[in-house]
Amino acid sequence: xxxxxxxxxxxxxxxxxxxxxxxxxxxxxxxxxxxxxxxxxxxxxxxxxxxxxxxxxxxxxxxxxxxxxxxxxxxxxxxxxxxxxxxxxxxxxxxxxxxxxxxxxxxxxxxxxxxxxxxxxxxxxxxxxxxxxxxxxxxxxxxxxxxxxxxxxxxxxxxxxxxxxxxxxxxxxxxxxxxxxxxxxxxxxxxxxxxxxxxxxxxxxxxxxxxxxxxxxxxxxxxxxxxxxxxxxxxxxxxxxxxxxxxxxxxxxxxxxxxxxxxxxxxxx
Amino acid sequence: xxxxxxxxxxxxxxxxxxxxxxxxxxxxxxxxxxxxxxxxxxxxxxxxxxxxxxxxxxxxxxxxxxxxxxxxxxxxxxxxxxxxxxxxxxxxxxxxxxxxxxxxxxxxxxxxxxxxxxxxxxxxxxxxxxxxxxxxxxxxxxxxxxxxxxxxxxxxxxxxxxxxxxxxxxxxxxxxxxxxxxxxxxxxxxxxxxxxxxxxxxxxxxxxxxxxxxxxxxxxxxxxxxxxxxxxxxxxxxxxxxxxxxxxxxxxxxx
Numbered sequence: 001x002x003x004x005x006x007x008x009x010x011x012x013x014x015x016x017x018x019x020x021x022x023x024x025x026x027x028x029x030x031x032x033x034x035x036x037x038x039x040x041x042x043x044x045x046x047x048x049x050x051x052x053x054x055x056x057x058x059x060x061x062x063x064x065x066x067x068x069x070x071x072x073x074x075x076x077x078x079x080x081x082x083x084x085x086x087x088x089x090x091x092x093x094x095x096x097x098x099x100x101x102x103x104x105x106x107x108x109x110x111x112x113x114x115x116x117x118x119x120x121x122x123x124x125x126x127x128x129x130x131x132x133x134x135x136x137x138x139x140x141x142x143x144x145x146x147x148x149x150x151x152x153x154x155x156x157x158x159x160x161x162x163x164x165x166x167x168x169x170x171x172x173x174x175x176x177x178x179x180x181x182x183x184x185x186x187x188x189x190x191x192x193x194x195x196x197x198x199x200x201x202x203x204x205x206x207x208x209x210x211x212x213x214x215x216x217x218x219x220x221x222x223x224x225x226x227x228x229x230x231x232x233x234x235x236x237x238x239x240x241x242x243x244x245x246x247x248x249x250x251x252x253x254x255x256x257x258x259x260x261x262x263x264x265x266x267x268x269x
Numbered sequence: 270x271x272x273x274x275x276x277x278x279x280x281x282x283x284x285x286x287x288x289x290x291x292x293x294x295x296x297x298x299x300x301x302x303x304x305x306x307x308x309x310x311x312x313x314x315x316x317x318x319x320x321x322x323x324x325x326x327x328x329x330x331x332x333x334x335x336x337x338x339x340x341x342x343x344x345x346x347x348x349x350x351x352x353x354x355x356x357x358x359x360x361x362x363x364x365x366x367x368x369x370x371x372x373x374x375x376x377x378x379x380x381x382x383x384x385x386x387x388x389x390x391x392x393x394x395x396x397x398x399x400x401x402x403x404x405x406x407x408x409x410x411x412x413x414x415x416x417x418x419x420x421x422x423x424x425x426x427x428x429x430x431x432x433x434x435x436x437x438x439x440x441x442x443x444x445x446x447x448x449x450x451x452x453x454x455x456x457x458x459x460x461x462x463x464x465x466x467x468x469x470x471x472x473x474x475x476x477x478x479x480x481x482x483x484x485x486x487x488x489x490x491x492x493x494x495x496x497x498x499x500x501x502x503x504x505x506x507x508x509x510x511x512x513x514x515x516x517x518x519x520x521x522x523x524x
Contacts, residue, residue, distance in 0.1 A: 136366075137366070140366065141361075141363040145363035148359065149356055149357075149425065150351070150352035150377070151380050
């Protein structure tokens with residue numbers, strides 16, 4: 001009898017844990033399905049005739065997410081060039097050949113770190129701003145009022161923001177990668193030896209078209225995820241102002257999780 | 270003989286139920302250039318009918334025809350287009366908070382390409398000239414007077430030349446002076462644009478002056494009156510109560 005009750009006491013928490021894991025896994029799949037459906041709705045709402053009216057919003061988004069983020073990206077990329085790239089370059093050249101050293105750096109820093117860190121900055125700066133902006137507009141009925149004038153909210157509100165983020169992520173990733181690599185080589189030359197300038201020529205020839213393709217796809221994909229997650233959560237706000245910080249937090253956390261997961265999947269592929 | 274065209278026709282149409290209230294079914298025909306005023310003691314009783322007649326709510330029973338087509342048969346895309354013909358102004362201020370008066374006024378027309386850029390500009394400038402508080406036109410809505418915001422909210426759909434314009438509680442929260450100015454503007458819209466106006470309000474004086482038909486809702490009934498006299502003489506108890514409340518309000522204001 002005592003043994004039976006002991007088994008029951010153990011089996012309840014176990015099933016609860018299984019239940020919890022099951023629910024959370026299901027929630028993740030539902031979230032991904034909803035986000036994918038949202039992206040599909042936004043992209044399928046593109047009407048080239050209407051794009052003219054959203055150009056101003058697209059330009060504003062590019063200025064805010066791209067141009068305004070330049071100082072932050074510049075400082076961060078120079079810091080990384082000095083603290084990581086130059087140090088690694090000096091260290092690696094004593095361990096391996098010149099070409100392998102620069103290929104290794106290009107793979108880790110330019111292809112992996114540059115899009116990832118740019119994405120993290122964009123999530124912190126723009127993703128949260130978009131969610132708050134759209135969420136507040138939703139609460140104040142600004143979006144509903146325009147919908148009642150026949151305006152498609154996906155075309156007018158979500159599309160320019162998503163395109164702006166995709167474009168900004170793509171351009172800033174290239175900018176970040178260039179500074180971090182070229183700056184790193186220059187710093188290594190200044191710290192260690194002027195002969196390190198030769199790596200600039202080796203760098204140009206070490207990047208393969210496939211690596212370049214992966215870099216482009218990754219940057220565009222990261223941009224799509226950041227933009228769509230921000231818009232999805234912003235438009236998910238209903239009537240209460242208290243939902244805005246909740247959705248903003250979800251938008252930031254989910255973007256980060258998705259970005260790192262996709263980065264891991266791309267590396268595995 | 271020229272007959273008036275029917276824009277909206279409801280036959281025992283019942284709006285969707287809300288948590289606290291089960292609306293009755295409504296039968297009415299709304300013709301072009303008419304002014305219909307929806308009156309009630311509580312705004313929450315009118316709103317379901319405003320949403321139903323404007324095609325936002327499909328209704329749960331009966332039939333509703335909007336622009337010669339059954340409301341339920343409009344696809345999502347068609348319904349979006351329908352809103353350019355049957356426009357709806359929400360209660361209070363729902364202007365885009367990040368743009369000034371001109372951009373707020375033109376954005377829907379530019380989106381729908383309702384005319385060339387010059388035509389849109391001319392139309393917008395004409396409407397802007399009629400606005401009160403002209404010095405605030407370059408401000409963002411947060412820095413505009415409430416009256417200017419209401420004027421802009423009413424003018425924004427006019428850029429699309431709608432056949433019908435639904436206006437939710439236009440006078441709520443305004444001072445007596447502001448109400449008079451806004452009332453004149455609504456009368457001007459009616460005169461200049463010959464748009465059908467469907468307005469929800471609790472202002473009996475407005476209904477008396479401007480309504481061609483009155484739809485009255487209380488918790489139990491929804492009644493259609495063909496003119497002010499029939500509404501005024503109605504034996505309905507809740508209508509007498511509404512008049513009594515309005516009288517008290519007016520006396521309080523005068524004192």
